[in-house]
Amino acid sequence: MDSISRTLPASWFCSPALYQLERRAVFLRSWHFLGPVTRFQNRKETIIYEIAQVTIIVENTSPESAGITSEGIIVYAKDKTRQIKYHLTPSGLLFSTLSLDTPPFEEYFAGLEALTNTVDFTKLPHRRSISYTGRFNWKTMIDGFQECLHCQYTHPTFSKFYPPTFYSVTNHQTFSQHIADPSKPSDGLFLYFFPICTLNVYGGGMSSFRTCPAPEPGMSRMEFDYYHNGTEEEFEEYFKFVRQVAVEDFELCEKAQQGLEGGVYGEGILNPVKENGVLFYQRRVRECVYKQFEVEKREKEVREEEDKVAVNGLEVGDGGVVAVQ
Numbered sequence: 197m198d199s200i201s202r203t204l205p206a207s208w209f210c211s212p213a214l215y216q217l218e219r220r221a222v223f224l225r226s227w228h229f230l231g232p233v234t235r236f237q238n239r240k241e242t243i244i245y246e247i248a249q250v251t252i253i254v255e256n257t258s259p260e261s262a263g264i265t266s267e268g269i270i271v272y273a274k275d276k277t278r279q280i281k282y283h284l285t286p287s288g289l290l291f292s293t294l295s296l297d298t299p300p301f302e303e304y305f306a307g308l309e310a311l312t313n314t315v316d317f318t319k320l321p322h323r324r325s326i327s328y329t330g331r332f333n334w335k336t337m338i339d340g341f342q343e344c345l346h347c348q349y350t351h352p353t354f355s356k357f358y359p360p361t362f363y364s365v366t367n368h369q370t371f372s373q374h375i376a377d378p379s380k381p382s383d384g385l386f387l388y389f390f391p392i393c394t395l396n397v398y399g400g401g402m403s404s405f406r407t408c409p410a411p412e413p414g415m416s417r418m419e420f421d422y423y424h425n426g427t428e429e430e431f432e433e434y435f436k437f438v439r440q441v442a443v444e445d446f447e448l449c450e451k452a453q454q455g456l457e458g459g460v461y462g463e464g465i466l467n468p469v470k471e472n473g474v475l476f477y478q479r480r481v482r483e484c485v486y487k488q489f490e491v492e493k494r495e496k497e498v499r500e501e502e503d504k505v506a507v508n509g510l511e512v513g514d515g516g517v518v519a520v521q
């Protein structure tokens with residue numbers, strides 16, 4: 197079997213050293229989705245994000261009378277010595293980096309704006325945000341999000357509205373579009389932004405989650421933001437519906453992580469059609485990590501070579517260290 201269709205090995209979900217490599221290879225070199233502009237509707241509230249141990253702050257400095265637009269939104273790292281980039285799409289979605297080691301937004305998310313510009317993300321007000329710890333690696337959650345083979349038995353309520361029969365995932369360079377029902381293109385926009393963010397428009401509202409990695413590879417922090425236009429009662433009904441799906445996924449992820457850590461599961465084969473979303477993002481993780489590993493290996497070799505030259509070019513005598521003529 198071609199190695200390309202295999203899953204990442206279990207060790208990639210359990211190793212602290214691998215996470216540190218992922219942090220440098222993936223997280224510090226990616227664009228992360230922070231929210232639609234309505235997340236920053238309250239001018240008095242400073243929104244703080246922590247992604248891969250980097251703290252990012254978002255402020256809306258526009259006057260209250262200005263309405264909800266991209267004007268006045270500023271993003272910066274808490275650590276003043278850390279420089280970052282941020283970008284607002286014409287439809288009102290805010291993205292940020294964690295460093296300057298990232299390609300320009302248009303290059304990283306090539307083709308994304310053509311898709312997101314079809315929706316006006318300034319219309320759904322922010323209603324609620326919740327955050328909690330999960331005992332699973334960030335990839336365990338993304339594995340589940342990127343396929344819907346588990347939907348029918350894990351999400352009976354969701355599957356009633358979005359039958360998994362038609363479910364398909366289209367992968368782009370750094371994002372995936374999930375199509376729940378091709379006959380209802382205006383209902384159910386599900387987007388995955390590599391590596392850890394999603395945007396889900398369904399059930400009359402919109403939600404977004406980030407699976408923020410912890411230095412302990414078997415831990416994550418789930419962060420959900422909810423948006424809705426309806427009354428309090430309508431929102432609570434929507435919230436109950438989407439929370440049900442999230443809780444079902446959460447339980448599945450904690451169990452899957454136990455299997456990964458306990459040696460129950462090592463490595464497997466992915467279905468090239470039904471799990472093409474998993475295949476896509478895992479392949480990208482693998483490529484980024486391999487590339488970073490090679491870069492760091494070369495840097496180490498160069499450093500060692502330089503040290504050798506330095507040692508060879510010096511002589512230690514009574515008068516101390518002197519250069520050899």
Ligand SMILES: [Fe+2]
Nearest residue numbers: 340347350445
């Ligand atoms: Fe799920």
